[in-house]
Amino acid sequence: MARDLDCIFCKIVAGEISTPLLGSNELAIAFRDIAPRKPVHILVVPREHHANVVELAESSPEELHAVVSLANQMAKQFSGGSFRLTFNTGAEAGQTVFHAHAHITSETAKA
Ligand code: 5GP
Ligand code: ZN
Numbered sequence: 001m002a003r004d005l006d007c008i009f010c011k012i013v014a015g016e017i018s019t020p021l022l023g024s025n026e027l028a029i030a031f032r033d034i035a036p037r038k039p040v041h042i043l044v045v046p047r048e049h050h051a052n053v054v055e056l057a058e059s060s061p062e063e064l065h066a067v068v069s070l071a072n073q074m075a076k077q078f079s080g081g082s083f084r085l086t087f088n089t090g091a092e093a094g095q096t097v098f099h100a101h102a103h104i105t106s107e108t109a110k111a
Helices: 009-014 052-059 061-078
Strands: 022-026 028-032 038-044 082-085 103-106
Touching: 009 028, 009 038, 022 061, 028 061, 038 061, 052 061, 061 082, 061 103
Parallel strands: none
Antiparallel strands: 022 028, 028 038, 038 103, 082 103
């Protein structure tokens, strides 16, 4: 499995940084953002290291599909139904962790 030893999300995937998982599938995991900016703010990351969503899509469409599918599942479970799915791509766009990840954000947390 592709992994970057210095990558914080690879460490979360490997269980080396303990983070409660909200959900997972064979290729992706979901957990809460450590610094939530909305009432619902969940991250979905592929288990393998890819620098950003474009690299993920180019090298492993099935992993991108797994990320989007898990994001949809998490949004149904934790948000009111409407949500944003954001992939910051590149430092100037605000990407700070260079392991592809989707932000699920929503104004409404499911009651
Ligand atoms: P980016 O800015 O790269 O799109 O998103 C990275 C996100 O990861 C940020 O929203 C940041 O709060 C979150 N984050 C960074 N380190 C950790 C961590 O160790 N645990 C969790 N749960 N989230 C993290
Ligand atoms: Zn990584």
